[in-house]
Amino acid sequence: MPALIATKFTGRITWLGTVPDRAAGLPSLPLQSLRAGFDGPEGEDHGGLTRPSCSRVLTQYPRDTEIRNVRQFSVISAEELAEIARAMGVGSLDPALLGSTMVIEGIPDFSHIPPSSRLQAASGATLTVDMENRPCQLPAREIEKVQPGHGKLFKSAAKGRRGVTAWVEREGTFSVGEEVRLHVPSQPAWAHMEAALEGAKA
DSSP states (O other), X not given: OXXXXXXXXXXXXXXXXXXXXXXXXXXXXXXXXXXXXXXXXXXOTTOSSEEEOOGGGTTTSOTTOEEEOOOSEEEEEHHHHHHHXXXXXXXXXXXXXXXXXXXXXXXXXXXXXXXXXXXXXXXXXXXXXXXXXXXXXXXXXXXXXXXXXXXXXXXXXXXXTSOEEEEEEEOEEEETTOEEEEEEESSOOOTTHHHHHHHHHO
C-alpha cells in the first residue's frame, strides 16, 4: 500500500516569485514560471541544500549550525493571504512583501496540511512540505513601508495562516495557472501530541 495518498484536493498556482538577495531586502520578484532544482528555486537566496540554523530550531541546534535546508520554498494560500489582509484592515496584501515563493488557491486550511505532504504538478515537479510556517517581523517591516501603520498588525493576523515551508523532492518547473495535487501521508495523527505539547510548555 502506498505511504502517500493522492487526495481529491488540488490547488492552482496564482503567483510565483523568488528573493534574489536577502541582504538587499525580503520582497520577492514575481515570475510566470520557476525552475526548481534539488537545491531549491532557481535564483532564490533562500535556496541551497543546506542552510544555517535559525531561531526556529534552537531547541535542536546552536544558531548558525549547518543543517539540511527544508525551507527552500515559502508557500501560502490565496485564501489565507486574503484572510490576513482582512484581519489587518487592508484591501489586499502583496505576497512579494512576505518573501513568498508560491501562492496556491483552492486547498482548504492550507497552513495545517500534514507535514511530509506533497504538492505535485502534472509535470511531476514535487514539493515536500516541512511544516507550518510561523509569522515573524520581517514581512511586517516590508508591509509598513507601503502601508504605514499596518505592518505591526501582520504577526498576529498571520498566526495560523502563514502557509508552509517546503523543499524540492522532484525537480521541474512550476508555472502560474498550473494545478498541483495534494498528497498526504496515510497515517493517523500521533495520539500523544497533546501531551508532548503540554510538556514543551512546562
